[in-house]
Amino acid sequence: MKYHIPRAPVRAQIKTREAYLLTFEAPEIAQEAKPGQFVHIKTAKGSDPLLRRPLSICRALPAEGLVVVWYQAVGRGTALMTELMAWDEVDVVGPLGRGFDTEIAGEKVYLIGGGVGLAPLIFLGQKLAGANEITLFGGAKNAGLLETAQDLSALPAFWATEDGSLGHRGLVTELLKQSLEKEKPARFYSCGPHGMLAEVARLARAQNIPLQVSLESAMACGVGACLGCSCDKGSGREGYLKVCKDGPVFWDTEVNL
Amino acid sequence: MKYHIPRAPVRAQIKTREAYLLTFEAPEIAQEAKPGQFVHIKTAKGSDPLLRRPLSICRALPAEGLVVVWYQAVGRGTALMTELMAWDEVDVVGPLGRGFDTEIAGEKVYLIGGGVGLAPLIFLGQKLAGANEITLFGGAKNAGLLETAQDLSALPAFWATEDGSLGHRGLVTELLKQSLEKEKPARFYSCGPHGMLAEVARLARAQNIPLQVSLESAMACGVGACLGCSCDKGSGREGYLKVCKDGPVFWDTEVNL
Amino acid sequence: MNTSFAKEPDLGVEIAGIKMKNPVMTASGTFGFGELYTDFFPLDQLGAVVVKGVTREARAGNPPPRLVETPSGLLNAIGLENPGVDKVIAEYLPPLAGCGAPVIVNIAGNTAEDYCYVAEKLSECPVVSGLEINISCPNVKAGGLAFGSRADLASDVVRQIRAATALPLIVKLSPNVTDIVEIALAVEEAGADALTLVNTLLGMAIDIKKRKPRLANITGGLSGPAMKPVALRMVWQVSQQVKIPVIGLGGIVTAADALEFIMAGASAVAIGTGQFINPCCCVEVAEGLNAYCLTHGIKRISDLIGVAWKE
Amino acid sequence: MNTSFAKEPDLGVEIAGIKMKNPVMTASGTFGFGELYTDFFPLDQLGAVVVKGVTREARAGNPPPRLVETPSGLLNAIGLENPGVDKVIAEYLPPLAGCGAPVIVNIAGNTAEDYCYVAEKLSECPVVSGLEINISCPNVKAGGLAFGSRADLASDVVRQIRAATALPLIVKLSPNVTDIVEIALAVEEAGADALTLVNTLLGMAIDIKKRKPRLANITGGLSGPAMKPVALRMVWQVSQQVKIPVIGLGGIVTAADALEFIMAGASAVAIGTGQFINPCCCVEVAEGLNAYCLTHGIKRISDLIGVAWKE
């Protein structure tokens, strides 16, 4: 079920290094959200910017009725969101999209995230943690985002930063490659910049490891109505998939990475 | 001189009954503003609502570099303004327009204001107070706005409210008429709804009392460039005046009341 | 039509013989085949459901990117992605049977024959209450010139479709023309039962980082509040000249927007981009119309049609 | 042209033989006669000053209301209020002598004779560097049809003005047409030295309280960011077909907007509504173009003209 909550009370907004953690009250969404699903947020009171902004659900707290998103202020819409404070209200639609496949148990799984791409993986990690042996691989330009990820997740993790300010200096996929020399997990889940996803997909295919990725696209409706968020099916297959409805989570075999 | 201050620091915003008092730092405007002039404020970060909103200068404090406007939240632009808080910034242009004629001394003058139309008269009263004998006539639907006017101005005043919650129950022009039976002031200054201005003008003409009024109009540029804020010249004269540049203050003989 | 309380206003309107319980319709291409917003409201709250544009053959649509946000507007270049008329009839329309609102199918093509083929096929579907003809498509026999850009081309294709089906025909005009009234009169004369005004304005955007158009298709259609003044002007102009009813759309987000269109002469309104901003937009607009009528003592919403030029 | 530092980019462009130090002009009707924004910046910061539309006779303009704000846009129906060409020449243009930017006078009329009369008068003014012909006006001899709405009417009036003056002729096109390229080619052929694209889109708004149009004139011209995608598309289409330079405008507020127009094929840009929102808009856009060129190693801004279709 999808909900439109035009006046979800904001409970907190915290400026972390490089990003923001926004917590709002949306009991129905908190209850039904699955890892990998997203919420669609209206950022302006007027009609500019016009469209909602998709943000992955980073945490859902059904008992408290709270939803947390973790986002970077990259443009006009997210900049407006940074002004939200406790007691304000935010206009949210969700949960939207197809989340990660969580029908897995007793397995070794890797979560590989780049930047705020870690957001849905934090939720996923929480969900899978009891029944599986999880390792989180997190990469970013610098320590900023990763420190927040450390705060948000207690999973065993490897960190990589481009400037070396936390963990391995370099790309997170280099750490991933090292690990794969030692063990073969049952599944990869990944979210992050396109270059990273492509490399993760290459490593997964080389070892025949099933991979789920969460993709991004500009969106209008967020529910499959406008046919605007299409992505290639890959492997020369004709036609397009809708990131908002068929995804945002896809098996790597479904799309072009 | 007109100034564009794209990031004037907000010093305070106070919600009074029925309206808001916004104080911001704009030393150049505070220094040069004349009573009756206005500032032009951008209300949205995006382009909707697109245009600036004109607001009379209610107080100018040159020593502190502060400007105060007193406004009602009547639509989308002013609603956005109510969100401003100390430490925020506001995009202001001003001072704009032709203010009241203040070349008057040693005279008995009446200031007649309706609702937030009192805003420019408060500034005017302050300016004229030392050298003239001033009486303020303030009318409104209820006591709300008038209590703020009482706080903002120490002038001898008569108050009228439609619901009788403060002063005379009825129209402020009824009080004015009563006063005119006792004395004949040298000049009227007035600002408020059109019906009130028309009645003030009728009374002024009947006794040959010079009257200056401050008019309103939808505006785009605020500086005389778009020719959009035109008002009739009255008395069958051809052509139009620009409220933003030829006014907003006019002699009653210049316009159609 | 609302008959529950004597004092409840009557929001019902009739367009091309299609009875609608209120004047709020969905806009083609923004509501799928009615299956996507059911979590937000039931279809029987709508005046009518207008579904995605359908062509003879299945179309994959344009490559991405297909969307660009613009100030108060949206540029789209979807490229009429749709499963083709046969699959639409077999799979997409049946679930709409009994949905509680008339179903109008929007059709598109690149030749008059294509339009007629699709119209004939749909005429056999009992679930279909009417056809909306999108004539903004390029006419391959006229060198790719849009059918809707010239009165003769528009009138010709409408006349042929008219002969091919007995279903009510609503013709959807393109706003990208010098004289919308001329086109409207031509398609009325050719047999249209109603008009939809308007489709999107042709626009584009450039990515200054890549120094290339943002849309893979280069140009796209502008919709949303940005275009409302233009759409409204066209409804005003056309509704005074034609005898058939006009469905107004372009940038409607609130009941106040819808009232502007109705007062300008629209007998009904449709909402597209507004649904993307607020997934309950259509029903909230319908409720808002009801509230307006109650507050203002309007007995029938149809009394407001064209009041801005009638009174 | 900037010659102060070897590394400073060259923002200079030449339009219709008029040399401009940067490509940012004012839009006619939004900058008076150059006297109103001098508190905000000196005129010599502009590529060119384009003044208010001037007619043969003085015009009082339309009755108020003349303005309506729309989503990201502005509707205006000023009605060409201006003091008439004689008074303009006597009182309004002389202060512009030596202002440091070329002065372009926008002219309007209801007959070809009126245009020619105004053009001839202005040809005798040394302060005038060029004329911009607003052909969106109704042609009284063609039943009020706008000159700019048909290629033959447009071409005819331009040809006559061409014969009446030796000044550079910039023709400003109306966007309210089916085929802007056809009109552009016709006026190029008739002797235009450059084109300005575009004037405002015809729109309207209704006051639902009064149930009447908001503008006393009923319809008005839509300007501002809302219309940018349409204006940009027309610049893209036309600049690829004509040989004369194109001045792009419609909704420019930032340097990024201006770059979109330049990359789409505009040799210069103009700013109207943007000045109302930010009284320093023109100079900030010019500074932004300079900064962009510096950051991206662009030596001459003219190297960017049309890159979105040239590369």
Ligand SMILES: Cc1cc2nc3c(=O)[nH]c(=O)nc-3n(C[C@H](O)[C@H](O)[C@H](O)COP(=O)(O)OP(=O)(O)OC[C@H]3O[C@@H](n4cnc5c(N)ncnc54)[C@H](O)[C@@H]3O)c2cc1C
């Ligand atoms: C399913 C999904 C989940 C997402 N989850 C998160 C999240 O958890 N945290 C987070 O910080 N971001 C997330 N994003 C990206 C986020 O939606 C964009 O950063 C946001 O929409 C930008 O809006 P803006 O108005 O600030 O930027 P704009 O002004 O619109 O654009 C600024 C820049 O951001 C880019 N951009 C715009 N929209 C998107 C988009 N949808 N995806 C990627 N880049 C975009 C533009 O190309 C431009 O470079 C997600 C996107 C999707 C599709």
Ligand SMILES: Cc1cc2nc3c(=O)[nH]c(=O)nc-3n(C[C@H](O)[C@H](O)[C@H](O)COP(=O)(O)OP(=O)(O)OC[C@H]3O[C@@H](n4cnc5c(N)ncnc54)[C@H](O)[C@@H]3O)c2cc1C
């Ligand atoms: C010179 C001048 C000085 C003013 N001084 C003050 C002041 O000191 N305090 C104050 O509260 N207001 C003042 N106003 C009125 C103020 O500008 C409007 O209330 C404001 O622009 C409304 O903006 P909005 O976006 O909130 O409303 P909108 O959404 O634009 O409109 C809401 C309602 O306000 C009306 N409205 C819109 N613009 C104006 C306008 N310019 N004048 C009157 N009504 C308008 C509309 O018709 C509508 O009914 C002044 C106006 C002018 C021209």
Ligand SMILES: Cc1cc2nc3c(=O)[nH]c(=O)nc-3n(C[C@H](O)[C@H](O)[C@H](O)COP(=O)(O)O)c2cc1C
């Ligand atoms: C994503 C999208 C897809 C559309 N697809 C179609 C279509 O298939 N057929 C059609 O006639 N109109 C189509 N339209 C146009 C809309 O039906 C409508 O005319 C236009 O968007 C203006 O209305 P709006 O501002 O309410 O969106 C589409 C519009 C959008 C935004």
Ligand SMILES: Cc1cc2nc3c(=O)[nH]c(=O)nc-3n(C[C@H](O)[C@H](O)[C@H](O)COP(=O)(O)O)c2cc1C
């Ligand atoms: C208030 C106003 C007055 C205008 N007057 C004229 C005019 O006299 N002559 C003309 O050719 N264009 C006139 N225009 C059109 C502008 O020059 C410009 O083409 C249009 O506004 C689009 O640009 P913008 O979005 O930057 O404003 C006017 C526009 C506005 C908003």
Ligand code: FES
């Ligand atoms: S965003 Fe509309 S279909 Fe995906």
Ligand code: FES
């Ligand atoms: S608001 Fe532009 S001339 Fe007055």
